[in-house]
Amino acid sequence: MGKGFADFLRAEDPDVICLQETKMQPQQADFDFPGYREYWNSATVKKGYSGTAIFTKAEPETVTFGLGDAEFDGEGRVIAAEYGDFILVTVYTPNAQRDLVRIQYRMQFEDKFRAYLKTLRAKKPVIVCGDMNVAHRPIDLKNPKSNIGNAGFSYEERGKFAELLAAGFVDTFRYFYPDRADAYSWWSYMYNARQNNTGWRIDYFLADERLIGRLADGQILSQVPGSDHCPVALILKEEAAQ
Numbered sequence: 001m002g003k004g005f006a007d008f009l010r011a012e013d014p015d016v017i018c019l020q021e022t023k024m025q026p027q028q029a030d031f032d033f034p035g036y037r038e039y040w041n042s043a044t045v046k047k048g049y050s051g052t053a054i055f056t057k058a059e060p061e062t063v064t065f066g067l068g069d070a071e072f073d074g075e076g077r078v079i080a081a082e083y084g085d086f087i088l089v090t091v092y093t094p095n096a097q098r099d100l101v102r103i104q105y106r107m108q109f110e111d112k113f114r115a116y117l118k119t120l121r122a123k124k125p126v127i128v129c130g131d132m133n134v135a136h137r138p139i140d141l142k143n144p145k146s147n148i149g150n151a152g153f154s155y156e157e158r159g160k161f162a163e164l165l166a167a168g169f170v171d172t173f174r175y176f177y178p179d180r181a182d183a184y185s186w187w188s189y190m191y192n193a194r195q196n197n198t199g200w201r202i203d204y205f206l207a208d209e210r211l212i213g214r215l216a217d218g219q220i221l222s223q224v225p226g227s228d229h230c231p232v233a234l235i236l237k238e239e240a241a242q
Contacts, residue, residue, distance in 0.1 A: 001031055003226035009033060012221075014233070015057050016081070018090035020131040022051035039081065041065045045074035052090050052130075054079050060088075067116045072109055080120060085239050086211060087120050091130035096151040103156055106133075110160040114167055121168060125208035128169065131186075131229065132204050134161050136171065139181055140201040152202060169206040172218035172234050183220050186229045194228075205234035214239070 009017065017036075025047070026040040036055040043050040054063075060081035066073030080089045091113065096103045120126050134157040138144035147153040165171060177183065184199025193199060205218060219233040 005226060006031065006033070008224060008226070008231070009055075012231075012233075016088060017055045018079075018088070018129040019053040019055070020051075020090065020092035022053050022076075023048050024051065026053075039063050039065075039079055041076040041079045043074065043076040049075065050092055051076040052079050052092050054081050054088070054090055056081060058083065067112050069112055072112055077109075078113070078116070082124065086125045086127055086208070087123070089117065089120070089126060089128045089130075091128060091132065093130060093132045093134070095133050096154065096157060098151060100149075100151060100154060100156075103151075103154065107156060107160065110157075110164070114160075114164050117164075117169075118167060121208060125210040126169075127208065127211065127234065128204070128206040129232075129234070130204065131202060132161065133202055134158060135200045135202055136161050139179070140184075142182075142184070142198045142200070152200060164206070168209050170209055170212060170215075172205045172207050172215060173201070173220060173232065174218075175207075175212075175215060176218050184222070185220055185232055189228055203229055203232045205232060207234070211236075213237075 022042065025042045033055060035057055037059055039054045041052045060083055062082040064080045066078055077092045078089065080087055094102060094106045094109050096106045117126055117128065133152055135141040135153050136158060141147060141153060144153065182197055184197065184201050185203035187194035187199040207215060214236045216235040216237045221231040221233060224230050
């Protein structure tokens with residue numbers, strides 16, 4: 001909030017904004033955003049850790065929190081908001097961490113999350129927004145060769161991301177810009193990484209294949225400061241009249 005979030009929200013005026021790694025409980029908030037309904041899923045296993053939120057102008061038909069699995073739901077990583085013609089899911093995928101010390105937990109989460117999305121897709125098309133902590137292909141990070149096997153660019157994580165796409169999803173940014181290089185959403189705070197654009201694209205909007213006709217644009221708002229991540233955006237066309 002001290003780095004321009006409210007100004008960004010007013011300027012962009014999104015219909016929905018999904019947040020990851022909120023690191024707070026909603027009762028700690030000393031701010032409010034008129035016109036938005038707020039839905040928070042905060043970590044219970046460790047305060048000041050992880051967490052997600054959705055702020056939305058339109059009231060969802062339903063909102064659910066977590067995957068329905070106690071092993072994964074204590075970290076507040078998933079919220080699903082159901083609208084008339086799709087379900088929007090925000091996710092903060094676990095970081096495998098240095099030396100991949102949490103890779104097994106990450107792999108189990110990936111499988112549970114993919115299965116969860118499959119159940120949602122049986123009801124309505126799904127859009128996934130989140131910090132997914134993986135650069136899918138070499139074009140998605142500045143230094144792919146030196147990062148092979150590191151957290152965020154391991155074969156295991158990239159493989160799970162490919163499985164997710166194969167389950168019926170489209171990487172919306174790559175749908176519109178398949179060959180655009182040097183397009184990143186996260187930069188380390190070290191070594192002047194952002195100034196040098198030494199980054200990674202690890203934040204995504206994935207759209208159900210059934211929504212391809214609704215896609216208008218996928219964007220990376222790299223000019224927006226305030227975090228080591230920048231916002232990413234998905235613009236949908238109005239639903240066609242029946």
